[in-house]
Amino acid sequence: AGSVRMPAALCGVVGFKPTAGRLSNSGLLPLNWTVGVPGILAATVEDALIAYAAMVDQSRPAHSQPQLNLPMLTSTHCMPNIRLARYGKWFNDSSDNIRGCCDKALQILRAHYGWETVDVTVPEVEEMRLAHYVTMGAECSASLAAKYLEKL
Numbered sequence: 001a002g003s004v005r006m007p008a009a010l011c012g013v014v015g016f017k018p019t020a021g022r023l024s025n026s027g028l029l030p031l032n033w034t035v036g037v038p039g040i041l042a043a044t045v046e047d048a049l050i051a052y053a054a055m056v057d058q059s060r061p062a063h064s065q066p067q068l069n070l071p072m073l074t075s076t077h078c079m080p081n082i083r084l085a086r087y088g089k090w091f092n093d094s095s096d097n098i099r100g101c102c103d104k105a106l107q108i109l110r111a112h113y114g115w116e117t118v119d120v121t122v123p124e125v126e127e128m129r130l131a132h133y134v135t136m137g138a139e140c141s142a143s144l145a146a147k148y149l150e151k152l
Helices: 005-011 045-055 096-113 125-151
Strands: 014-016 040-042 083-087 116-120
Touching: 005 014, 005 040, 014 045, 040 045, 083 096, 096 116
Parallel strands: 083 116
Antiparallel strands: 014 040
């Protein structure tokens, strides 16, 4: 749960988890095939975009994925009318320091780009989190059982 997101957050780098199927799973251990997606850790957003562009799986039929449109990072054009979802329950479940940094980041985005922050509620988020853990555990166990069970 968070093999891209968590290391990036803890190491101060960019983590990018692409849409499932955009990057090939070839060569990866099939630990959790329904939720696992190869991702990118990079120093900057630009580095992540360059790596992503180089790694995109072009072998899939064009109709199986939407067309890939990579942004121009040198453009100064801002996308208008962006709404940033803020899930208060998780947002507030952090230290004062982290919450302050997040509040400041949202204020900067609102002031600089004119974006809006919208508070959202996800009623079944706890059930979704638990289902995700069960799925990952079951898939990891199934993936590794044949190879490692006899060694336990």
